[in-house]
Amino acid sequence: MSKNTIFVLFTILIVLGSCKNETGSKQSVKKEPEKHWSYQGETSPENWAEIEKNSDCGGKSQSPINIIVDHTVPVNNIDNLKVFYSPETVINKVENNGHTIQFEFNLGDSIQYKNDVYHLKQVHFHEPAEHIINGIRYPIEIHFVHKSDQDKLTVLSVFGEEGEVSRLSVFFKTFLPIKNGESKEINYPIDLSFLYPKSKDFYSYSGSLTTPPCTENVNWVIFKDQLILSYDQVLKLKDNMPLNNYRNEQPLNGRKVYFNYEK
Numbered sequence: 001m002s003k004n005t006i007f008v009l010f011t012i013l014i015v016l017g018s019c020k021n022e023t024g025s026k027q028s029v030k031k032e033p034e035k036h037w038s039y040q041g042e043t044s045p046e047n048w049a050e051i052e053k054n055s056d057c058g059g060k061s062q063s064p065i066n067i068i069v070d071h072t073v074p075v076n077n078i079d080n081l082k083v084f085y086s087p088e089t090v091i092n093k094v095e096n097n098g099h100t101i102q103f104e105f106n107l108g109d110s111i112q113y114k115n116d117v118y119h120l121k122q123v124h125f126h127e128p129a130e131h132i133i134n135g136i137r138y139p140i141e142i143h144f145v146h147k148s149d150q151d152k153l154t155v156l157s158v159f160g161e162e163g164e165v166s167r168l169s170v171f172f173k174t175f176l177p178i179k180n181g182e183s184k185e186i187n188y189p190i191d192l193s194f195l196y197p198k199s200k201d202f203y204s205y206s207g208s209l210t211t212p213p214c215t216e217n218v219n220w221v222i223f224k225d226q227l228i229l230s231y232d233q234v235l236k237l238k239d240n241m242p243l244n245n246y247r248n249e250q251p252l253n254g255r256k257v258y259f260n261y262e263k
């Protein structure tokens with residue numbers, strides 16, 4: 001056998017071998033494991049822009065922010081926001097996805113914001129809060145995520161603060177405890193109106209999702225008043241959630257924050 005023949009045979013063997021690998025066991029294909037974002041260590045929020053390559057996480061209009069009340073622009077147009085939540089809206093399921101506890105809803109609840117209609121998609125919790133008011137971080141922030149037919153996003157945000165017992169305990173009984181990676185089918189109606197504070201005054205600005213892909217052009221509506229939770233309720237939520245699931249404060253970069261108040 002000439003050296004050339006040996007070379008050709010060797011090449012054929014390699015090619016056959018690699019074909020077998022492709023069609024056969026997929027495990028033999030080595031791939032760098034993807035780094036998944038988190039709230040701690042190497043994959044914490046400070047590194048999201050780097051590890052989530054095609055995201056907006058390094059953008060100029062990111063959330064959350066520190067709202068300095070004296071710097072907000074007062075506006076008299078609270079009517080920009082109309083909430084149409086019905087007591088009959090059905091919760092599909094609740095899930096602890098390792099980043100938060102999240103509820104998913106059937107189509108039904110919606111809001112109107114600046115003349116566009118947005119449908120409620122899901123509600124989830126952050127512990128402690130992501131947005132800060134005059135440097136103060138509340139124990140809980142609840143995000144109501146809404147999407148329009150044109151895929152535009154509006155998030156309503158309510159802070160939770162410790163105080164007297166609220167109706168939330170009944171609500172919690174329906175789904176807690178829920179462990180990391182666990183989801184529960186619910187499929188019955190719930191009235192979300194009790195999650196709203198009495199005063200409808202709110203702060204608003206243009207920001208982003210606070211988790212990758214950190215999509216920008218999100219309308220933020222942040223209620224000024226807090227929802228009161230009992231100490232036990234706050235503890236119960238803390239025991240059932242991924243802790244410290246908040247993103248660090250993002251620079252305003254010249255954006256305006258409005259204070260929308262009732263006449």
Ligand SMILES: [Zn+2]
Nearest residue numbers: 124126143210
């Ligand atoms: Zn959120």
